[in-house]
Amino acid sequence: MPSFKPTKLWNAEPHTLAKIEIVRRYLFLWFRILGTSNNRLAYLDGFSGPGRYLNSQQSSPTAALTAAKAALDALSSLGRAPKEWLFYFIERENQFASNLRNVISETTWPKEFNWDVRTGTFEEKLSGILDELKKLPNGMPPTFVFIDPFGATGVPFTHVAEILKHRSCEVLINLDSDGIGRLAAAQSVEKNKAHLDAIFGGQMWEDRLEVRAPMLTLCSQVLALYKERLRSLPNVDYNFAFAMKTKQGTLNYHLVFASQNPLGLKKMKEAMKAVDKSGSYSFSDDTVGQRRLWDFSDPEQPANRMLETLGGSWRPYKDYEDFALNETPFENPKSMFQHLKSKGKMEVQWLGQPSRTGFPEERIKAIKLNP
Numbered sequence: 001m002p003s004f005k006p007t008k009l010w011n012a013e014p015h016t017l018a019k020i021e022i023v024r025r026y027l028f029l030w031f032r033i034l035g036t037s038n039n040r041l042a043y044l045d046g047f048s049g050p051g052r053y054l055n056s057q058q059s060s061p062t063a064a065l066t067a068a069k070a071a072l073d074a075l076s077s078l079g080r081a082p083k084e085w086l087f088y089f090i091e092r093e094n095q096f097a098s099n100l101r102n103v104i105s106e107t108t109w110p111k112e113f114n115w116d117v118r119t120g121t122f123e124e125k126l127s128g129i130l131d132e133l134k135k136l137p138n139g140m141p142p143t144f145v146f147i148d149p150f151g152a153t154g155v156p157f158t159h160v161a162e163i164l165k166h167r168s169c170e171v172l173i174n175l176d177s178d179g180i181g182r183l184a185a186a187q188s189v190e191k192n193k194a195h196l197d198a199i200f201g202g203q204m205w206e207d208r209l210e211v212r213a214p215m216l217t218l219c220s221q222v223l224a225l226y227k228e229r230l231r232s233l234p235n236v237d238y239n240f241a242f243a244m245k246t247k248q249g250t251l252n253y254h255l256v257f258a259s260q261n262p263l264g265l266k267k268m269k270e271a272m273k274a275v276d277k278s279g280s281y282s283f284s285d286d287t288v289g290q291r292r293l294w295d296f297s298d299p300e301q302p303a304n305r306m307l308e309t310l311g312g313s314w315r316p317y318k319d320y321e322d323f324a325l326n327e328t329p330f331e332n333p334k335s336m337f338q339h340l341k342s343k344g345k346m347e348v349q350w351l352g353q354p355s356r357t358g359f360p361e362e363r364i365k366a367i368k369l370n371p
């Protein structure tokens, strides 16, 4: 995705509106779930934008506030709503920050909501906000951070790692894998080195990216390395990416989600599934260059990848569950097991009698997939 530096309001592309809808749907679920057991929740939008588009009133800040209001209404009816909902919006451009303040002020939000638009860069403002959150009574509240830059730069890995240090914090990142690939492949890579070191949090990209490979291969490598970096962080066991493409199959960007909780990943997939895919964009798994659309109903390809990755030895159910969550559109491995079983490529060691009704995990001792 080429870098874009608007100076006035712009039109949102269909994939942008789909991205905002995913954020809105996910946040409603996230606020509802965490709101039952927390007195305070926070949302941080690192690249907030002006709050509306020429062709749409929707934006990530309004989506977050609207989702929170719906969750607050639902939780209030159960008598367990958080008392404080904090929203931090960071925007570099003065005029967009002030537009965003105006947009948010047009609506009367619940008295529990506390919002603040900060003018500046994500890089400058993040640590101050995290410090404020950490100093709250009971410490850092569960915080969802949406990081949605234009282009490849402005999101140091150290900042992402700082957010994910906290147990109930999650991030959704718009990763410009194509732009990052171009930085690495540039003739004058020397001047991009500092950017690339910041993006990956070190110099490992120098060994891992084949800068002369075709751009689509390089994009795959960028994404794979980025996911690996996320997964190297303590407790960040669940991360998942999908490609946002045009209908013609050109890559726009990857949306990368990282969480410490499998439920977060399940709910993110639910939000993606629910978003209308009839617009002029398409979702795809994160395999760049192959026009494999997300197919939430056909387990064949992901089952074959699971076989390639985990086949040949006896493993506990959890290994397959983590693979399903992190690497496939599915929330669990069961439809892929059905597929592999029908091909005679799977053996199960049961605890007691074999199950006749699928794959109840509590009855499974180990599973082996056979090529």
Ligand SMILES: C[S@@+](CC[C@H](N)C(=O)[O-])C[C@H]1O[C@@H](n2cnc3c(N)ncnc32)[C@H](O)[C@@H]1O
Binding pocket: 020, 046, 047, 048, 049, 050, 051, 058, 059, 060, 061, 090, 091, 092, 093, 096, 120, 121, 122, 123, 148, 149, 150, 154
């Ligand atoms: C892709 S737009 C955000 C769209 C918004 N998240 C939404 O879904 O409606 C990126 C925004 O980030 C702002 N921006 C650019 N560089 C920034 C930086 N380093 N820190 C914070 N904001 C930045 C741009 O001015 C632009 O408004």
